[in-house]
Ligand SMILES: Nc1ncnc2c1ncn2[C@@H]1O[C@H](COP(=O)(O)OP(=O)(O)OP(=O)(O)O)[C@@H](O)[C@H]1O
């Protein structure tokens with residue numbers, strides 16, 4: 377099967393305001409197949425958001441190339457959308473109007489786009505809030521609305537940047553299960569950023585572990601835990617511990633590096 | 640109820656001081672009694688010194704402001720949206736705007752009078768056969784109202800466009816919004832609170848400027864004219880009643896626009 381995304385040897389460098397070079401990503405290669413759910417996992421500042429922004433076409437890589445459905449990414453594309461790390465609902469629109477936004481831009485009729493928006497609001501458990509405005513919602517409800525909005529757009533590729541990061545455990549677990557259910561029905565291809573090991577092991581077909589400064593791939597793990605996944609199962613906890621060890625090693629190494637460069 | 644009562648304390652004190660000074664001065668051509676002014680206020684339709692009623696004068700002032708300010712908004716909003724969107728154009732326009740902006744619109748009144756003389760809108764369009772209200776809309780007055788109203792509208796619109804959140808723009812583009820739809824569905828609603836603030840400030844300034852403009856020679860009607868005329872005839876009760884009317888109409892204009900603007904901006908005040 378042909379990949380939905382092919383990331384080939386991509387690098388991205390930023391210059392911060394003090395004129396110092398920050399290698400956010402250096403030589404990343406990664407393929408995502410249709411219907412696959414890949415989790416990017418790594419310490420803060422390792423370039424996860426940067427990678428999603430490159431795939432979304434919001435930024436261009438300094439080196440390397442990104443192909444979507446075999447075509448190079450040169451800008452924002454209509455078949456890809458991104459759920460931001462921060463709340464990004466349109467405050468002047470109701471929940472329903474927010475969720476229908478993508479279909480409205482596509483030119484879908486009002487009746488049709490509202491039907492589809494209601495469908496996704498039901499999936500994310502927000503039906504009773506369709507007339508509410510974002511400022512009337514809790515953080516978790518806002519994040520669910522953003523998720524429904526992205527799903528209602530029906531993209532070929534869905535990029536998600538720590539979408540459940542700000543939620544409490546219960547809500548997060550519920551939304552994770554809902555996301556898996558939706559994916560099973562729609563075969564949605566998803567590239568999902570998280571810094572939670574638990575979340576990655578629960579969701580992913582494949583986990584890509586990144587290291588920081590410079591941002592590169594440390595390890596790729598195909599998750600062998602059978603679905604539906606049980607957090608208490610031996611497979612689950614073992615993989616959790618294994619990944620924790622890898623992450624601790626990464627953080628330790630970058631701390632050593634930091635103290636060395638500071639001296 | 641309690642709040643209303645609290646708000647009425649200061650006006651009541653002011654009225655008492657006024658009334659006491661009026662009794663003390665005992666000269667209606669200097670400080671009229673409160674009752675005399677109220678007597679004028681409760682007869683808005685009766686003729687004053689052969690110039691027409693309060694309602695007539697207020698209508699003329701209001702129509703001038705509405706026409707002049709409408710033109711200011713008509714140019715200021717689109718221009719502001721355009722300039723706000725492009726930094727190159729902003730660089731070109733900014734120094735010029737910053738130079739003109741602090742120039743008080745009232746300073747332009749004599750110049751406007753010299754350039755436009757007493758030409759009215761009716762003169763331009765040739766509606767002389769009827770004595771319509773157009774015969775009382777002097778171009779010079781329109782010019783200064785336009786000038787006074789334009790900058791707040793324009794500058795607030797520019798500011799509104801510039802403060803649209805980048806995240807909202809990116810999010811909209813990632814949901815398939817092209818240039819036109821982005822403008823209509825993100826930039827315009829984001830900038831709307833700021834645009835409406837500009838309209839409110841601008842309208843307030845326009846209402847001040849028109850009073851000054853109507854006090855100039857060549858003016859034949861309007862509430863500012865009525866103030867000058869009643870001053871010349873030492874009709875202090877009419878003069879003070881006119882001032883009350885200015886306050887009332889100004890407040891009504893502001894409240895009207897605020898009602899409209901609350902409809903479009905309720906989300907902003909409560910955004911967290
Ligand atoms: N516009 C920018 N200018 C300068 N440096 C930047 C910029 N954007 C990101 N960086 C740097 O690039 C690195 C990667 O940032 P990125 O936002 O991709 O991290 P992240 O993995 O998403 O982190 P987190 O988990 O905290 O969200 C960081 O060190 C950050 O400081």
Ligand SMILES: [Mg+2]
Nearest residue numbers: 424425461537
């Ligand atoms: Mg991030």
